[in-house]
Amino acid sequence: MSAYLVRRLFESALILIGITLVTFVLLYLVPADPARQIAGRSATVETVQNIRDQLGLNDPFFLQYWRYLTALFQGDMGRSYLQRAEVSELIATRLPASLLLMVAAIVTELAFGLTIGIVAALRRNKPVDHGLMIFSFVSISAPQFVIGILLLYVFAVKLGWFPIGGYGTFAHVVLPAVTLGFLGAGWYSRMMRSSVIDVLGQDFVRTAQAKGLGKARIILRHVLPNAILPIIAMIGIDIGLFMSGIVVVESVFGWPGIGQLAWQAIQRVDIPVIMGVTMVSATAIVLGNLLADLVAPLVDPRIKMK
Template identity: 70%
Template sequence: MTQYLIKRLFHAALILLGVTFITYLLLYLLPADPARQIAGRSATAETVANIREQLGLNLPFYEQYWRYLTQLLQGDMGRSWLQKTEVSTLISARLPASLQLMMAGIGVELVIGLTLGVVAALNRNSLIDRGLMIFSFVGVSSPHFVAAMLFLYLFAVHWSLFPIGGYGEWKHLILPAVTLGILGSGWYARMMRSSMIEVMHQDYIRTAKAKGLSRTRIIFRHLIPNAILPIVSMIAIDIGIFIGGMVVVESVFGWPGIGQLAWQAIQRVDIPIIVGVTLVSAVAIVLANLLADLVSPFIDPRIDLKKL
């Protein structure tokens, strides 16, 4: 286990290094001028040049990246160019809201997706199965902003069941979480259906039926526990998808998380915040995948971490 952890942490460090490099390179190649954004439209060329020099934007790419990497290794994620505040402070202030929304969204999509997947598998090739798979396909294909605007209009504006936006009460969480959860549930429904159908043809399921076990016991004791293993890995991948979706959903619903912070930074070309949010997101994805790998042997004892 220790050797496996050391190897995974080493790989994680390389991944995070690559993420910071690619993100910084893409932002460096942007045609937008951060110094102009900070100075304002009416600023003189001399003022813009001074700001560019103060921020080190006049330096070659490798020098800018090396300066950032050196600060990062010392625990300094830099300061926001526009808000004049430490990036770590801004992210830590908004991270709890994003984690709350992420956990609620994953909970919604697991409940909906796994339920639909099990029902579809148990009614394979029926009208129920086809209807649920069509619903899953629509959910997977729908853009986040379309669903967010639709739910906002129906449930907040038209029927006034939930607040239009905000943060603090459970009512504020419902619409953003359901928006993320319904769109993501399609993946889980399709994956759970496929996994259930595959497990149904295993020898131990035939043995359980031959022993006379009830259908309910076979489903909950043998089918679901063995079919759910791919879902664990999907949850880890889903964190990355959620972070991308939360940028849109948090902006639509006014949810004060890191997604909204990233969107504001993108509009203003505030590079330290953009890189900081990207790095935190990458760390979350890497840790989630590591946790999924560590949990998998407890779900399926046949998995040996030494062979991974």
């Protein structure tokens, strides 16, 4: 177990270093010049050059990358070009809001997705099933900003049940979390539906019936625990999906999280902040997968950690 954990953490660290390299190369190749952004439109060529020198942007690529990596290993993620703050501080102040949103969204999508999937599977090929699958198809296809704005219009503007934007109370979380979880709910309902249908056809379910067990017990004790297994691995991967959604949803709802931070940084080529946000989301994805792999053997005795 501990040997397994050490190996997986080591692998995760390697993956993260790989990601720093790829991101760094991509940002290096971006045609926009951060120095020009800092200096402003009217600045002279000399001023821009000075800034470039100060930031070390004229150094060869590998020197820049090495400098970044060594600093990163000492816990220094650099300083924002545009905001007078350390990147780590910027992220630290915004991360809790994003984590809260993410947890709320995961709860939402699992609650909706799994319930819909189970109901659809048990009412397979009946009108209820068809209706739910149309809903899940819509939720997968609809862009998040459309869903977000639609929810805002109906529930915040027209009905006034929830605040239009901002951060602070439980009521603030509801709409962004539903928007973010909407897509996932669609995916999970489809996966859960086919997983439950698959398990319902297996021999041990017939054994359970032959034992004389009731329908509720067969479903709760025999079908669902087996049907949920393939879903667990998906939740780990899902965190990646959230990271892209969070940028959109946080802008729509004015949610002060790292998605918003990333969006501002990308617009203004604030390279250290972009790098920092990328690293945080990459870490979240890697840890999410690791967590899913660690949970799987607890649920399924056939999986051994090795």
